Amino acid sequence: MPQIGDLVEVAIERVGAQGDGIGQLRGTLVFVPLALPGERWRVRLATRRGEGFAAAPLVPLETAPRASPPCPHFGDCGGCQLQHLPAADYAAWQRDIVVQALARRGVEDVAVAAPRITPPASRRRVRLAFKVRSRRVRLGFRVRAGHAVVDVAACPVARPEIVALLPALRSLLAALAIARDGGELQVTASASGLDLLLTTARAPGLSEREALAGFATQHDLARLAWRPDARTPAEPIAARRPVRVRFAGVTVELPPGAFLQATSFAEDAIRSAMTEAIGDARRVADLFAGCGTLGLPLAAAGAQVLAADADAEMLAAARRAARQAGFGERFSVETRDLERSPLAATELAALDAAILDPPRAGARAQAAALAAGRVPRIAMVSCHPASFARDARTLVDGGYRLLRVQPIDAFLWSSQIELVGAFARADRAPRRA
Helix, strand or coil: CCCCCCEEEEEEEEECCCCCEEEEECCEEEEECCCCCCCEEEEEEEEEECCEEEEEEEEEEECCCCCCCCCCCECCECCCCCCCCCHHHHHHHHHHHHHHHHHHCCCCCCEECCCEECCCCCECEEEEEEEEECCEEEEEEEECCCCCEEECCCCCCECHHHHHCHHHHHHHHHHCHHHCCCEEEEEEEECCEEEEEEECCCCCCHHHHHHHHHHHHHCCCCEEEEECCCCCCCEEEEECCCCEEEECCEEEECCCCCCCCCCHHHHHHHHHHHHHHHCCCCEEEEECCCCCCCHHHHHHCCCEEEEEECCHHHHHHHHHHHHHHCCHHHEEEEECCCCCCCCCHHHHCCCCEEEECCCCCCCHHHHHHHHCCCCCEEEEEECCHHHHHHHHHHHHHCCEEEEEEEEEECCCCCCCCEEEEEEEECCCCCCCC
């Protein structure tokens, strides 16, 4: 029986859902970071992982064709796991992960399209960790399967204006006492400039607030805000101009920390797949609506939209955008925790379609409520194939057909896969737009 610490040789058979190469050792799975199918590695069994082992790769004994990673931090940084996978294999892997997730739930014979791949240097929202030791700042992404921070000097997936700000951010953090315990920075490239959100356990004092406001002015940030943790509403320190984005032509002012798709490319791809899924629906529920990424363009095009989300601030931003754009009468909102209190079948009865974009955990309760109803068409967005497959199984058991799935590579070279599924009641196929 293999034991932790053993030195073994493993033949890699496939790449798993978390981007690791997977082989077998006497029937036990072994997960090898950075390994590719067709390779053989000498590894050390490091820790238990499920019913198998996570291994530390030591020596490649046989190698497969590899792409040349464009990032100097690849291998250390946990942000991208798959830069070494050739492009065609990378696209095939994404599609296979979705197919396998559905098959594990018994959802088969589904048309899964080739993924739409985000281009490099396009990520507009980046979350960075930082640690400060003796005024030396480490700012970047965390290592694979750990909490240490890889100090990032370059990032081929992020927008250039975000990368250009990194040296100045290091200087700022070195001067802030509240940064000495570590924390996070979220930088968003909006239509009106960069939006910086600082997360630290300690609140900034007067002198640090002045330093932060001065930094925002010096670097022409649209806004700089602070919060103690991800659950607490952010407090603006310097709001120099509204942080604006456009959702298919509708301008929205984002609250601090608001959710935004990582790239505009992925946002457009999601919206396109969603529109195809619901066809010409005129009465639509936008569930887990956020700031109206999907629902606002539908209302602008003439649909009657009910947007529901647990975040009242994001819904208020979407509501203001609808009013300012002149279609407020077609866009109503409801603040509601859809996992604790999903829209019931009776509340959904008058709808032509529902669209969902839940968090990574999925929409277990809301999917069950939809399965009990008769909404003709559903478009479900997900960033986690496994939770999507679980909720898809619920809808299929309730009488829906999963017609097609569009994978979308929103986080280039990472193991995270976005997707959009198109569902229809088995007795009522949707019309195409």
